[in-house]
Amino acid sequence: MVELIVYGIVLGAIIxxxxxxxxxxxxxxxxxxFAHGDLMTAGAYVALFLVTGLSAWLGIPDTTFGSLSFGWRMALAFPIAMLCVAGVSILLDRILYRPLRAKRSHPVIMAMSALGAAFIVRMIVLILWGADYRFYRPGVMRPAILLPLGVKIRPDQILLLLVVFSLVILLYLFLQRSKMGKAMRATADNMELARVSGIDTExxxxxxxxxxxxxxxxxxxLYGIDVQLHGGMGFNLLLPMFAATILGGIGNVYGALVGGLVMGIAQQVSTAYLLPTYKPAVAFIVMILILLIRPQGIFGGGRS
Amino acid sequence: MEIGGIIAYLVSLAIMAGIFAVFALGLNIQCGYTGLVNFGIAGFFCVGAYVSAMITTPMPTGLYAQYVKQLFGFNLPFVIGLLGAALVCGIIAYLIGYPTLRLREDYLAIATIGIAETLRLVFNNEHWLANGPRGLMGLPQPLHWLVEPRHYNYIYLVIVSVVMVVIYIAIERVIRSPWGRVLRAIREDEYSSAMSGKDIFSFKMQSLIFGSMIMGVGGALYAHYTKAISPDVFTPLYGTFIIWVMLMAGGSGNNKGAVVGAFVVWFIWTLAKFLTDFLPYALKARAPYIRFLIIMILLEVILIYRPQGLMGEEKRVSKMMD
Known part of the structure; x- marks a missing residue:
């Protein structure tokens, strides 16, 4: 059980x-x-291209760091792929969502547009890479490290947690200290007020x-490193992500972090009783419970 | 291909388009008239198909029972199957609407994605329920004794058309009633309808249930057409997305539009199937993705440039207002 909770934290960090x-x-x-899950898929596959295609072509050595399952190739691919997905995300907004925002389209249209974008991203991934399961690095799993209480954890997973932790710290510093971060928080509070105070909300x-x-x-x-790559991977994470967002209170970044961990643990612990394929269903059940008991989330932003 | 083959092909095309038109009509009540986002059509599709399949087939016996497991098998007529499918879908709609319809509109969208996914997983993994991933086969076809099997599609086209027309007329009638006007009012402005003393939650719930029951009928029609169902059909892409594209293309808030959209999009979809047959061999395995990509780009273009679809909404809401 302790082991499942630890794996839950790893999955939760990704969520x-x-x-x-x-x-x-x-x-x-x-x-x-609704396209957010498929943006995750896109990131994983862009990194796959960088690691197995471009790096080989550039002649970057295919060595690994110590007992991790990846090396320089992934270390370089990681930030580049993040930038690429940021670009895709901005592009989707400019091409698809912004025209609808400008026209003040009905929420139904907006939701439909996002779901369409999700499938567009996924179809492009499937057309380019096919529907097979992929790995960044073929071969056997690295030996696990034995922690107290019989918990086996792979070095990859420890690094994964460190990466998520540092990204969250970076985001925290950005939101608290930088000018843009402050502008973002102001816009979240009240877009009209932010605009009249001279913030360029666009x-x-x-x-x-x-x-x-x-x-x-x-x-x-990170999901691709920890588990595997598949065209539907992001869509499977969409429900837990939304559940985590609602649980943490919409718009609350730190709530989303806690919500993500809760959803990860709930999904992994459920595998002790249910088939692992039921993970999205578990996320759904938890979400319904949140909506019934506390729809504003645990950190009740209350704004809706 | 000689002329008979072409006609037979067109008939099968029309049957599928007609079944999709039933779904589009159901979605039109929820989305077109009430502004509810149901991204879980695949779930109602799935339940409708399975419930009707199990109502109309007998419980497997003897050796067969070792290979096919199902929760129940009533061996009842097709019409009971349709009604049963509608009833169960209505109950599921109530269960999903109860926690979400009081909250902001996107919660229903998220929750319906969840219910569709969950239902598909349950049908896939629980063998005792409806034979797991292998699904159910040999579903009965109504009035099959009238003609030779190879001409049966003509009969089924008539059945689908009758069901579609009955549903169409029913929706046209209720949507022009005061009840229908409340739904439109809620879609346009929830708060002012609430201030006019309308119970928003209750009206939204009725709309969700009504639309989902029609989707259940659509699922049943599909099951008895293909005679075999398995959970892999009811994916978000095939079971939900295409129907949304049909409604958006035809004209959300217009029942004629829903039907026309279903036929047009199903025709484009089939045409794309022909075109992708010309792809080089290496790309053939990925042809379905290319087809879906084409349909989705079509949708995004419609949403931005012609959100009212081919037909647009009829503004005349009452026959009294000429």
Whole structure:
């Protein structure tokens, strides 16, 4: 059980990266981005291309760091793929969502547009890479480290947690200290007021999509390292991400982090009693419970 | 291909388009008239198909029972199957509407994605329920004794058309009633309808249930047409997305539009199937993705440039207002 909780924290950290982006976009642009899961898929596959295709062509050695399952290739691919997904995310907003925002389209149209974007991203991934399961590095799993209480954890997973932790710290510093971060928080509070105070809200929106996309890309790559790559991977994470976002209170970044961890643990612990394929269903049940008991989330932003 | 083959092909095309038109009509009540976002059509599709399949087939016996497991098998007529499918879908709609319809609109969208996914997983993994991933086969076809099997599609086209027309007329009638006007009012402005003393939650719930029951009928029609169902059909792409594209293309808030959209999009979809047959061999395995990509780009273009679809909404809401 302790082991499942630890694995839950690992999965939860990945979900959290997604739901932080989701909650930022939700809070600032007031938009439920159904394409967020598939942005994660896109990140994972861009990194796959960089690791197995481009790096080999550039002649970057295919060595690994110590007992980790990856090396320089992934270390370089990771930030580049994050930037690429940030670009995709901004592009989707510029091409598809912004025209609808400008026309003040009905929420039904906005939701449909986002779901369409999700499938467009996934179809492009499937056309380019096919529907087979992929790995960044073929071969056997690295030996696990034995922790107290009989918990086996792979070195990859420890690094994964460190990466998520540092990304969250970076985001915290960005939101608290930088000018753009402050502008983002102001826009989340009240877009009209932010605009009349001279904040360029369009730029804020671009940054929001960019950060959300980059974090989703990172989450997708980490999921690919931890588990495997598949065209439907991001869509399977969409429900837990939304559940985490609602649980943490919409627009609340730190709530989304906690929500992500809770959803990760809930999903992994459920595998002790249910088939692992039921993980999305578990996320759904938890979400319904949240909606019934506390729809404003545990950190009750209350704003809706 | 000689002329008979072409006609037979067109008939099968029309049957599928007609079944999709039933779904589009159901979605039109929820989305077009009430502004509810149901991204879980695949779930109602799935339940409708399975419930009707199990109502109309007998419980497997003897050796067969070792290979096919199902929760129940009533061996009842097709019409009971349709009604049963509608009833169960209505109950599921109530269960999903109860926690979400009081909250902001995107919660229903998220929750319906969840219910569709969950239902598909349950049908896929629980063998005792409806034979797991292998699904159910040999579903009965109504009035099959009238003609030779190879001409049966003509009969089924008539059945689908009758069901579609009945549903169409029913929706047209209720949507022009005071009840229908409340739904439109809620879609346009929830708060002012609430201030006029309308119970928003209750009206939204009725709309969700009504639309989902029609989707259940659509699922049942599909099941008895293909005679075999398995959970892999009811994916978000095939079961939900295409129907949304049909409604958006035809004209959300217009029942004629829903039907026309279903036929047009199903025709484009089939045409894309022909075109992707010309792809080089290496790309053939990925042809379905290319088809879906084309349909989705079509949708995004419609949403931005012609959100009212081919037909647009009829503004005349009452026959009294000429």
């Amino acid at each position: 959290a990266l997604g739901s932080i982006g989701l909650t930022l976009v939700y809070g600032i642009v007031r938009f439920a981005n 730029r804020v929106i671009i940054w929001t999509w960019g950060i959300g996309g980059a974090l989703a890309g990172a989450g997708g790559i």
